Amino acid sequence: MEQHQLAKIDNAVLGWLEEARENVYINLQSALMVSEKANRKDLVTNVDKSNEQYFMRKIHALDPEAQILGEEGFGDAIKNMQGHVWFVDPIDGTLNFVKQHDDFAIMLALYVDGVPTMGWIMDVDKNLTYHGGPNYGVFRNSEKLIIPENLPLSEGLIELSGNRLVHHQFRFEELAEASLGVRVIGSAGMSFIKVIEGKAIAYASKMKPWDFAAAKVLLETLKMPITTIDGKEIDMLSSNTVLGATPAAHSDIVRIELA
Amino acid sequence: MEQHQLAKIDNAVLGWLEEARENVYINLQSALMVSEKANRKDLVTNVDKSNEQYFMRKIHALDPEAQILGEEGFGDAIKNMQGHVWFVDPIDGTLNFVKQHDDFAIMLALYVDGVPTMGWIMDVDKNLTYHGGPNYGVFRNSEKLIIPENLPLSEGLIELSGNRLVHHQFRFEELAEASLGVRVIGSAGMSFIKVIEGKAIAYASKMKPWDFAAAKVLLETLKMPITTIDGKEIDMLSSNTVLGATPAAHSDIVRIELA
Numbered sequence: 001m002e003q004h005q006l007a008k009i010d011n012a013v014l015g016w017l018e019e020a021r022e023n024v025y026i027n028l029q030s031a032l033m034v035s036e037k038a039n040r041k042d043l044v045t046n047v048d049k050s051n052e053q054y055f056m057r058k059i060h061a062l063d064p065e066a067q068i069l070g071e072e073g074f075g076d077a078i079k080n081m082q083g084h085v086w087f088v089d090p091i092d093g094t095l096n097f098v099k100q101h102d103d104f105a106i107m108l109a110l111y112v113d114g115v116p117t118m119g120w121i122m123d124v125d126k127n128l129t130y131h132g133g134p135n136y137g138v139f140r141n142s143e144k145l146i147i148p149e150n151l152p153l154s155e156g157l158i159e160l161s162g163n164r165l166v167h168h169q170f171r172f173e174e175l176a177e178a179s180l181g182v183r184v185i186g187s188a189g190m191s192f193i194k195v196i197e198g199k200a201i202a203y204a205s206k207m208k209p210w211d212f213a214a215a216k217v218l219l220e221t222l223k224m225p226i227t228t229i230d231g232k233e234i235d236m237l238s239s240n241t242v243l244g245a246t247p248a249a250h251s252d253i254v255r256i257e258l259a
Numbered sequence: 260m261e262q263h264q265l266a267k268i269d270n271a272v273l274g275w276l277e278e279a280r281e282n283v284y285i286n287l288q289s290a291l292m293v294s295e296k297a298n299r300k301d302l303v304t305n306v307d308k309s310n311e312q313y314f315m316r317k318i319h320a321l322d323p324e325a326q327i328l329g330e331e332g333f334g335d336a337i338k339n340m341q342g343h344v345w346f347v348d349p350i351d352g353t354l355n356f357v358k359q360h361d362d363f364a365i366m367l368a369l370y371v372d373g374v375p376t377m378g379w380i381m382d383v384d385k386n387l388t389y390h391g392g393p394n395y396g397v398f399r400n401s402e403k404l405i406i407p408e409n410l411p412l413s414e415g416l417i418e419l420s421g422n423r424l425v426h427h428q429f430r431f432e433e434l435a436e437a438s439l440g441v442r443v444i445g446s447a448g449m450s451f452i453k454v455i456e457g458k459a460i461a462y463a464s465k466m467k468p469w470d471f472a473a474a475k476v477l478l479e480t481l482k483m484p485i486t487t488i489d490g491k492e493i494d495m496l497s498s499n500t501v502l503g504a505t506p507a508a509h510s511d512i513v514r515i516e517l518a
Contacts, residue, residue, distance in 0.1 A: 041440060156358065166432045166436060173425045181421060183444065186416070
């Protein structure tokens with residue numbers, strides 16, 4: 001797509017995010033309706049659902065031929081990445097949203113024939129949106145971001161999934177030990193933002209497509225690899241154990257995983 | 260001490276914190292001077308040192324008879340808790356300060372004959388100071404805080420030390436599993452703030468006196484117990500494995516630790 005088309009889409013999505021954020025704070029003025037999904041730690045609220053339905057309507061109006069994959073299931077059953085595919089995570093870090101009212105994100109991404117095209121991650125509490133793509137650049141609100149310093153694993157903080165760390169999976173303890181320190185935020189979007197800003201050198205977790213689709217666009221635009229944790233290409237239509245990192249930390253981590 | 264004396268001290272310290280915060284941001288405009296203390300993950304910067312020296316001067320001027328215990332060693336070699344004892348952590352979460360420029364705190368506390376009297380924890384990035392004491396109340400800047408809901412371990416997020424979690428110490432994995440989820444911030448002050456605000460139900464870590472002195476004042480004022488992780492009284496002049504929590508989560512955690 002050409003620059004002016006990307007800009008048009010970007011402006012539209014930034015407007016939706018602003019409205020979705022207002023919806024979040026209107027709902028926080030009364031009691032959230034919270035229910036469990038897979039287990040007691042996997043929650044969904046009325047806001048997850050109303051945000052997702054809102055984005056579905058907006059995407060259909062802007063891009064009627066597109067397929068949409070959304071966390072709460074209001075989208076399509078997608079079989080392939082042909083044409084325009086949108087990924088929607090209406091509230092990422094729902095536990096944080098419910099318990100903390102901060103450290104949660106809203107994420108969208110657009111892929112065209114499988115090519116990462118545009119991504120959006122909004123830190124809702126701070127009202128900061130990280131957005132852009134390979135033919136557009138990466139911005140924090142209106143400020144253009146630069147490529148973070150290419151630090152190795154030993155010289156940076158690493159963001160990991162707390163649940164996987166506690167269950168001794170994916171050699172996470174070894175990664176934590178080799179880094180300067182481990183951090184656990186509880187939101188994929190908020191963790192990827194730390195990598196985008198150069199505050200952490202890597203983030204790894206087992207994730208669903210809506211958890212990593214936007215970050216893949218933004219990290220690759222900033223010349224940071226994002227693959228499976230053993231260095232393979234990500235399947236955009238299934239769960240993956242995903243690693244996004246500086247190039248140096250990425251190769252350090254893949255080496256540990258394959259050892 | 261009487262209310263008006265506490266208010267006078269509180270106003271003085273809030274002014275020092277404002278100046279110390281300015282010093283932080285002035286120093287962040289040029290390269291920090293970073294050096295290692297015990298190991299490569301234990302850092303100190305010129306700002307830790309200049310802030311501590313600044314607080315020493317201010318405390319001496321306000322309270323000339325007081326003993327002062329400071330992280331960077333510019334204070335006194337304290338043998339007992341008689342009279343006025345001040346605790347100073349000039350930058351808490353130094354790794355976050357160096358790598359992220361956020362999620363770090365400045366902490367001070369005043370004990371009188373061993374009695375927790377006033378505490379201050381400043382979230383420097385957000386410019387929010389949590390301050391007060393048992394004869395004063397607890398405030399976030401000028402807003403009075405209420406006692407958080409008394410949730411059990413199973414219904415809240417738990418803040419833990421990442422390093423201890425990775426090293427399988429203090430049954431941290433069991434605590435994480437029993438909670439709704441584990442979070443790791445990398446700063447004692449920032450973790451205690453989550454408990455003070457009711458965003459997490461507990462925080463536990465091995466800590467030095469300047470890491471927990473202010474939180475002990477604030478949590479106890481909010482009717483939340485803070486003890487060693489096996490439920491004993493904290494020794495204010497040595498390292499302790501400290502647990503601060505809602506009453507319900509505190510008893511859940513101590514039960515697990517003693518099982």
